[in-house]
Amino acid sequence: MESLNSKIDYPALGWDASFGELPTPEAGVAARVVTENRGHFVVLGPSGESAAVLAGALRKNPELRPAVGDWVVMGFEGCAGVPTIHRVLARKSKLSRKVTGRMTREQVVAANLDTVFIVSGLDGGRNLNLRRIERYLVFTWNSGAVPVILLNKADLHGDNTAFVREVEAVAGGVPVQAVSAHDGTGLDFVRSYLGPGRTIGFVGSSGVGKSALTNALIGQVTQLTGDVRQGDLTGRHTTTRRQLLLVPGGGMIIDTPGMRELQLWSEDEDLNDAFGDIAAASRQCRFKDCTHTVEPGCAVKGAVDDGDIQTARLESYHKLSQEIEHLAQRESYLGRLEEKARGKTFGKMLKTFNKTNRKQGGTL
Ligand SMILES: Nc1nc2c(ncn2[C@@H]2O[C@H](COP(=O)(O)OP(=O)(O)OP(=O)(O)O)[C@@H](O)[C@H]2O)c(=O)[nH]1
Ligand SMILES: [Mg+2]
Ligand SMILES: [Zn+2]
Incomplete structure (x- = not known):
């Protein structure tokens, strides 16, 4: 029997040798987690996008659960042909924070990213917060992915050099780039991190334009952005779920909801990096x-x-x-x-x- 696994272009989806050999048909099917909503997963596998559920062992133990971007192995023995996720393959990188509240537990925000873009907005002083950028750098250095800083909404100013310099002073050598989701400034710089098999992620406060940048790079409105005010969205984060999206020219973007409070799950080493x-x-x-x-x-x-x-x-x-x-x-x-x-x-x-x-x- 031909393996189902051979029917999709795994490398284009980010599969590489670090994940080992693809599972044999008897062992299951490899798929990548696209999104999650209260225990309901959407994965990208041989049959395209499909729903998936967690096997009992994963449901019981939060530490074993997949995050968006994870590679998982699934079986089809479950009810009504809905694939069941049995295990998460060892991650090549993971962006982790401490769960909000008083519990001391890791929350994996996204997995298997190559580059993490820390996005700030140039609309008014409120969003260009150097201390917040430092916190995000410590957060990102911990992930194993490469951090890059984007200053979005560059279209609001004639010259952004001063902003870039100010941020470079706290960036410790991490590239800082002014971009605009609206007029396309700097998007080629971001595109240089994309390409077949490459996964980038956007993190940063709510309203900085992560989803607008995602839409601009994908070339169509896939993600809802803050200017679409639907009564019940007012005052809330526009993006409510982390999601992995395919970019037409190759590569993937993980768009994340803005974090109101970023509590670290990092180490001294990350602090020294930042x-x-x-x-x-x-x-x-x-x-x-x-x-x-x-x-x-x-x-x-x-x-x-x-x-x-x-x-x-x-x-x-x-x-x-x-x-x-x-x-x-x-x-x-x-x-x-x-x-x-x-x-x-x-x-x-x-x-x-x-x-x-x-x-x-x-x-x-
Ligand atoms: N002028 C300007 N406005 C922008 C740009 N990018 C985004 N915006 C605006 O900023 C607002 C927020 O954009 P979003 O993309 O929804 O922000 P987000 O970071 O995804 O926010 P959350 O999903 O809540 O985390 C919207 O009104 C956008 O139109 C830009 O490059 N220039
Ligand atoms: Mg958003
Ligand atoms: Zn000293």
Whole structure:
């Protein structure tokens, strides 16, 4: 029997050697997650786009669940021929944040991206927030995908050089490009990251124009944008679901809803990637474990005094650093709790075992 897997152009959809061999027909069919809505998935597989459901094991464990952009293996044994997703293949990159609220859990925003575009809007000062860009850089460096910064709505100004320079100062070498979804400025730059098999993603606050850029690159209105005001949309995010879309010339875009609150799921390493200037200066601090707050001989504070690093940037670094440390503490605390709980369950098991055994004349 010819494998169903051979009927689609997997490489064009982003499949590469890092995902291993395509599954044999007996093992299932590989497909890519296009979107998800309350446990209902849409995947792109050999029969085009289709609905898919999760196998029980994945439904029960949030950590095993697929995200948009994931490659999954599905079977057709389920009810009425709806494919069942059995497992998620190891990701080559993943954009993760902490779930909102008090829970300490990872939420995978999108998977298997090659490039993540951090989008800001040039409409008024409110959206060009350097501190927010720094936060998004730490978020993106963690993903394993390459970050690029886009300043959208360039059509609102004659000359955007000053904006680009201002952002370059906090970008740590990440490219910064002024673009416009409306007049097409800079779109060729974005297109240079697309092409068969390449997946890009747009992240950033609500209203910066992620969906407008998506539409401009696809060449037709696929995504609803903020100017389409339907009574019940007012005051809410226009895009409500993450979605993978095919670009006619090759490549894919994952459009995401703006995040009201981006809580990090990152590590110190990501912070150093995003704050290369501070990381470099810190190597000259007198103390190896310098916190760049009160220590004498702190080269980072020296750089601030010299005007090489802005005070606001160092403050931003401290804030994000504390957030990452707090997250690490919560994680290890929860890990310890879990261990304890497991220990307790084991203790209980042992007790029951010994009780039954005693009755039968022996203990462990
Ligand atoms: N002037 C100008 N306006 C733009 C541009 N791109 C987007 N807009 C406008 O900005 C508003 C928001 O655009 P969207 O594409 O919906 O923004 P979004 O980032 O997708 O927002 P969410 O889906 O809510 O996260 C709309 O009114 C767009 O018309 C641009 O390049 N220039
Ligand atoms: Mg949108
Ligand atoms: Zn220091």
